Amino acid sequence: MLATGSAFAAPEIRLPDEHEGLREEIDRILPDSESGNLIEARRNARDAARRIDQLLRSQGYYAAQIESFAEASEPPQAIVDVRPGPRFMFGSLTFDYSRPLYDPAIAERIRAGAELTSGEPALAEKVVAAEAQAVTRLREAGYPDAQADRRRAVVDHASDKMNVTFNLETARPARYGELVVCEDCNIRPGYFRSFSTFEEGEIYDPEDIQTYSDRIAGTGAFDSVDIKLAEAPEGEGWARRDILVSVEEGRTRTIEAGASYSTSEGIGVETLWTKRNIFGGAETLRLSAKLASLERNLHAELDFPHFFYPDRTFTVLGDVTQEETDAFDRKAATAGVRAEQPITEYIVGTLGAEVEVSRVEDFQTGERDFAILSGLADVRYDDTDDTLDPTEGFRAGVTLAPATGFGDEELVYLRAVTNFSTYKQVSGNPRIVLAGLFRAGTIFGASAADLPADRRFYAGGGGSVRGFPYQGIGPEDAEGDPIGGRSLIEMSAEVRAKLRGRWGGVVFVDAGSVERDGLPGFENLQTGAGVGVRYHTDFGPIRGDVAFPLSGGDGVQIYLSIGQAF
Template sequence: MTAAPASVCFRGRGDSARLAIGRMAPGGHRRGRAGVGVVLALLLLGLWLPWSAWADVAGLRYEIEIAPTGHAAMDAAIERASLLASLGDDETLVPLALIARAQADRWRIDDVLRSFGYYDAVVDVQLDGRDPADPLLAETLAAGAGLADLPVKIRIDTGPLYRLAEIRVDDAVPEAVQSAVDLRVGEPAEARRVLSAGTAMLEALREDGFAVAQVPPPQATVDHRTRGMAVRYSVDTGPRVAIGGIEITGLERLREGFVRRRLGLAPGEPYSPSRLELARRDLLASEAVAAARVIPATALDADGRLPLAVEVVERKRRTLRVSGAFASDEGGSLLLGWTHRNLFGGAERLSVHGEIGAIDGTSRDSLNYAAGASLRLPDRGRRDLDLAFDLDAVSESLDAYDRDAVTAGAGLELRLSPRLAVAVGAAVERARIAQDGPAEDFRLLSLPLTLGWDGTDAPQDPRRGLRVEAQLVPVPWVQADGPGDGQAFVRADLSASAYLDLTRLGAAGETQDAAAAADDARAQGELAPAAPRSSTVIAGRLALGRIIGADARAVPADWRLYAGGAGSVRGYPYQSIGPRRASNAPAGGDSLLEGSLELRRRLRGPWGMVAFADAGSVTADGLSDLGAVRVGVGLGVRFHTVIGPLRADVAVPLDPYPGDAPVQLYLGIGEAF
C-alpha cells in the first residue's frame, strides 16, 4: 500500500476511553462521515420503500457465521462488538433493521481490529450473499421473509500488523512516572495499550503528588507505507502539592473527631490518591459508616494545597437480627440478636443476643439456652486498637456432657493491616459440668492470644484467597470442687481455609470482566454485582488442635477437643468423633486433626451445588493414631443472597459408630467454611 500517512485521533477519558482512528481517503473524507452518509441514505430509502420493507409480517430471521481470524482474544472481542452476534440471531427483524445492524458491524469490528493493531483491514458483511449497501436489498429481503433463516456471513481480512515506530512524551516528567508508559518501539500498535499508557502516566503523576496534572488523549500518526505508528503524549504536570483543609459533611450522630481519627489524614502531608483511598477504607471499616467519599477539590487553595471534602453516610444505629439453623443430629436452633452500632457517638457497638437450641433434637433430653452481651469500644488510645467486653451464660445438655456456665472477659484487638489482626485478653469462667458421674464445679482463668489473617474476597461467600486463625489459650488457674483436682494447661488451635476460583483461571471476555468488577466493588466496600452465571470454586479447610500440660481427663470436659457436626465432619453427630466413655458417649481428647474439601459450582441465577468430603480424628494420646480418622461425604444445595448463601447439606458417614444415623441433614446460612 502506498497511501500517505493517516491522521489518527484518540478520544475518550479515563478507563472508558476509546480509540477512534480515522483513515484518510483520497478525497479527504473520514470513515465517520461516510458512516453518517450511509445512515441518511437508508432513512431516505425508507421513505419510498413499500411497507413490507418495514413491516415484519412473515418474520425475518437470520443465522450468523463469523470467520475466525486465528487470534483468539481478538475473535472474542469481535463477537462481543458485533450487533448481529450479540443481539441474537433468534429474533425476527424488519429488513432495514437487519441492514442497519450489518452496516454498524462493519464500523464496530473495524474499531476492534484497530485496537489490536490492524489498521488496513477489510470487513466484508454479506446478507444472503449481497452487500448491505445494495439499495434493492431491503425489498428483496422483505419478499423472501419467513421462507428460511437468512445466511449472514462476516469475513475479515486483517491485513498486516502495524507496530509502534516512535513514542514521545512532550514534557519533563519523573523517571518513575515515565516508566509507567509500558510501551516499546517495535511492539504491536494496539490502540487499547496506547490509551491505557496515557491513563497509567496520569495515575502515576497524581500518585507522585502532581494532583492537578493533565495528560490529554495522545496524538498518533499511522504511516501505511512503513506499517508504523508514531505516538505523542502532551503532559502538563503542574506543581507537586500537599493535602489542604479537610471538610467533613453528612454526620448525624457520629462525632467529627472520631471520623478524623479514622481517616488518619492531616493537612500538609503529600497528596496521593492511594493514600486517600486507604483512608476511605479505614473509615468504612467502622460498622457505623455505610458509605464514604473523599473528593479532592478542583483547584488549589491560597497556600498551594489541595483541599478535600469527605462525605459520610451513617448506618442505621440499631439492627435486629433473627436467624436459625437445623441439623438432624442437633435439632433446630433459633437466634435473636440486637445491636446498637453507635452507642455514644464514637462507633461504640453494643450487642445482645439469645439462642435456643436442640429444638426437636433426637439426641437431647431438654432444650439448650445461651445468652450474652458484648461491648466494643473502637480506637482506644490509637487507631485500630479496640477494647472489648463480653458476658455470656449457657445451659446445655449434650451427648458429651451437661454444662451450666457463666463467662466474663475483656480483651484488646489490634488491626495491624486490613487483613491482619491480633488480640489478647483475659476471661474467667464458672461452670458446673456433669459427665458420667456427679457434677463438678469449675472456676478457671484463661488468657487467650489470637492471630488472624483474612485474605479472602468476601466473608460470607469467599471465592478466592486464604484465611488463617491461630489461637493459644493458657489456662494458668483451674479450681475444681469435686472428685477431681484442677490442673493448669494450655490449649492451641490452628485453622486455615483456602479458596481457588477455577473460573478466573480459565476466564475470558465477559466472565473475566464480571469477576473483576465484583472484586473491584468488594474492594471499594460496596455491594458486589452478581457473580458470573456459572463459576467453579475449590475450597479446602485444615484444622489442628492440641492440649498441652495436662491429661485429657484432667481438663474440664467443655475445654477438650471434639469433632463431628455441621462445622466439623459432616455425616457424624455433633462431637461424636474420638474417644468414648464406658457409656459409649463421647469423652473428648487432647489432639484434633480435621480437613475438608468442597467443589462449589454456581449455576444459573442464585442456585448452586456443592460436593464435599470431610475427615477428622480426635485422640487422647497426641496425633499418633491416624487410623482413627473418620470420613463423611455428601452433596449440598446453595441459594445465594446478598447476606450470603442459604445452605442445605446431606452427608453420609463412611465409617459410622454403632447407632449413628446413616444420613445427616444440615440447614443454615453461609458456607460451611
Template structure:
C-alpha cells in the first residue's frame, strides 16, 4: 500500500515538473515617457503573463507580435511611426524553478502627428447656448497640438451631451472625420452637427405623494413650454430631496411620449419616515456637560406643514424651542415660521431666564439664506450683580451663506452671516443692532489647513441696562477668544464685573496639521474685545490643541494662554465639538 502511494506521488511530481519549470514575465520599456510606456504595456499580449508561467514556445509567439502591438498602442496618442528599435527576451538563470523571463524593449515614438486644421461646424442657434458654446470652445486637441484620439472622443461626447442637456434630443454628428497624413505628420479634424429641433418641457405628474394634488407642483422650476433643460430636471430633483418629505425621488423625462416637441416628466416619490427622534450627550467648556433631545415631524398634514421641538439641558445652559413651519415651495424656497423658545443661561458673568416668540419669513435670495420677521423677548436677568427685567419687541433680518464640499470636515470653504435687529417704542428700550461673522478655511497641503475667523458687532441703544445678556456683546470662549472663559471679556462695572458691551471685534487664526488621517495638532492666536464707544482694548491669547475628526465633525481640545492681561492668566482649557462652518 505504501509502495503504491510512493509511485503515485512520483508520477504526480514528474507530471508537474514542466509546469514548475515555467516562469513569469517582466517587461522593461525604455525610450518613451511614462504615459506612452503605460499605453504600450497595456496593449502587449505579454502583460497578462506578468504573474503567470510562460513556456519557451509561448514566449517566442508572444514576442513576435510585440512590434505590431507597439505601433497600435501609440497610434491613438498621435505617434503613427512608432517602432521597436531594439528588444530581447531571455530567461534568467538560477537554481529555483520559478525563474523569470525578462523582456527588454527600447522604443522610438517617432515624430508625432499634429493637428493642422480644426473645423467645427455648429448651427448658430445651438452655438449661442452657453453650455454648447463652452463645449465647442473647449474642444481638444486644438490646432498645433498632438493628435490625441482619447481627447478627441471625450470632446466630441461633451459637445453631444451639451446639446442634449439643452433640449436637442435628436442631435447627431453629420460629419466626424480625422484625415491623417503620416508622411507629413499632419492631421485635419472635421466635425459637423445637426442639432435638430429643440424640445420643450411639459407637465409633471407625481406618483406616490402623500400631499394634496397641486402641492408638489410648487416645486417645479419651469413652466410648461419652456425649453428642455437637464439643469431644470436636476433642480426639481434637488428641491424635492431637500424638502425632507421623501425617502426616494425619481425624476424621469419621457421623450418617447413627447407631443409637438413637448416632453412630459414623470416623478415617483416615496414618503420618508414621518417622525424623527434625536437624542445625545454633549460637552463644551462654554456650556458644561449635558444632553439634548428633539422630535421632528416631517409633515403634519396634507399641505406639507412641519413642526419641531428641540431641548437642551446642560450645566450652564438650558433651552427649549418649538417651531411651526408652513412651506411655500417655489423659486425662492419660501416658508413662514412661527415659534417659541425658552432660555435659562448661567455663565461666569450673567444669569438670564427669558421667553421668546418669533414669526418670520425665510427664503433663498441670490444664493443666500435669508429671513425677516418679528421677535418678542421678555424675562429676568442678572449681569455683573445687577438685576434687570425687560420686554422687547423688535424686527430681525438675517442673511447667510456657506460653501464647503464636506460638512463634517471642510478642507476648503467659507461661511458668512449678518443679523440686524431694531426695536422701537413698544419695547422697554429702543435699540438697533448689527452683527457680522465670517469663517474661511483653506487647505495648504493634503494634511494641513488654516482657519481664519472674524466677528464684529455694533449696538445703538437708549438704555443699555435694559438689554438682556443675549443682546449684549461679550468675548471669550471656545468660539471667541480662547484662553479666556466664556463671556469673560467686556466692559466692567464699578465692582469690576463684566457686564457686556455695545460693540464687538474679534479675530482668530488657527493652523492645523494632521499626522494621522483623523488625528492632528493645532496652533492658534486669537484676539479682540467687547467694548463701548471707541474704548477698544486688545485681549489676545495664543495656544495649541489636539484634533480628532469624529463622525459628527471635528473634536477640538485647545489650551490657551492670555497675553499681558491682569484679569486673566494661566492655562485655559477649551473643548468643542461640531462642524467648522
C-alpha cells in the first residue's frame, strides 16, 4: 500500500541512550527530504544511513550497525536505527621512510609533531592532519620532494583499536647550490644575490625560499616571482641543487592622477609619474606635481629597496613648494634622506634627515628667511586589514623631529606627534564599522612666535576637524587670521556602513584644539559633525563629506577626496 501524502523532513534517527551525544552531529549532516510515498521514504532512509556511516567512521566508530527502513505512516516516515558500538582508539603508530634519514632526530620531531597518541579516539581527520604534518616536517628538514605514499590503517575489532602506518617518500635531501637568475631579466644578478636568505651549501628550508620570494615581490617591480629548486640528479645521499630565479617585470612606467575639493581649501589636482627599475636594482623614481588653491608643489623621491639589509628601503627626496594660506605665505626648497626598516610583522621604524631653505611671512612676525636642519625618528604599529579602507585592527605611531634653524631666527626645538586609530566591525553586522582617531602633538624648546609659521600646529579642514575652515581652529591675530600654536589635539569618531553595491555612508564627529603653549589641552576644544557618502572602488573609497560646526563657528563645509578620512 502506497501513502499519498507529501512532506519535507529529516529521517527519524533512533540512537541508544548512551550515544545521545552523537545526535547533534548526525542532525547536522542530514538534509530535509521529501517522502511522498514508501519508495521515496526508503530511498531517503538509505541515503541517511550512508551519510551516518561516513560520519561515524570519521569519528572512530568502525563497528557501527545501521539499519534503514520506512514506516507506512501518513506521510511515510524514513527511519534509521543506529547502534554505534564501541569507539575505536589509536593503537600502534608507525612511520616508515623510503630511505634512511640523515639524522634520527628528524624522525623524533615528526612523531612528536603528529599529535597522535595511542589510546586517543581514532578520528580520521587526525590521521590526515598527521600525515600532512609529517610531510611538512620532512621538507623543513631538507627533503624538498618529500611526499606521502599510501598509508595503511588496520582496524582491529578484537581490541577496538586502529593501527596506523604512514609511508613517507623522502627522496634525496638537498643543499643549496648556486643562485641562477633568468637570462632575460633586466635586473642585475648581483641585486638578487644581495638579499638572499641562504648560503650555498646550507640545508634546504622552504621558509628560506618563501622569505626570499616575498622580498623580491615586495619591491613592487615585478608582476610575478617564481623561485624553485633545479631538478634533483639521480643518485643517493645529499643532492646539491641550484636555486632558479624567474621574474616577470611589471609596467616600468605609470601615471596616476587625483583631485580634491573643499569649500575652504578650494580645488586641488595632483599627478604622479613613476619609473621602476631605474638602475637595474628595482629602484623606483616618483615625480609628483600638485596644483591647488592654497599650494603648488613639485616633489621627487628615489627609493632603493633592500638597501644593505633585507627589507630596508632608503629614500632620497626633494621638493619645492609655494603656499598661500590665511595663516602664512611660504616658499621653500627641501632635500632629505630617510631609511625605513620593518622591526616586526606590524612595526616599522624610520630614521631620516632633511634640510630646508624657506621664506615665510605671517602677520605677527613679517617676512623671515630660514635654513632648517631637522631629523626624523618615527615608529609605527599597524595590524589593520586594509591600508586604504580598514575594517579591523589598530594603528599607532610616534614621530619625533628635532630641528635647528638659522637665518633671521636661531632656534632649536623638538616637534613630537603621537596618534592612535582603531577600526572594529560591529558584531553580527560586518557591513558596519566603528572607527576612532586620537592625535596629539607638542613642540618643545622654542616659543610659537620664534617658530616659522609653517612649523606650528593648526587644526580644521578636511584632514583635521571637519565643519571648520582650513586652519580655522586655534589662536587668531588681530585681523582674525590663524596664527597656530605649539600644541595640538584632534579626535574623530565615525560609523561607516556599506549600503548597496559599492556605495556606503558615514556619520562622524570631529573635535580639536590648538594652544599657544606646549601642553595640549581640552579647554578650547571645538567640535564638528556631519555625514558622508563613500563609493568603494578597487583602489580605495572616494569620499564626499558635508560637515557643520557644533561649537565656535558657523556655516557648512563640503569635502571631496580619495580615501577614508583616517
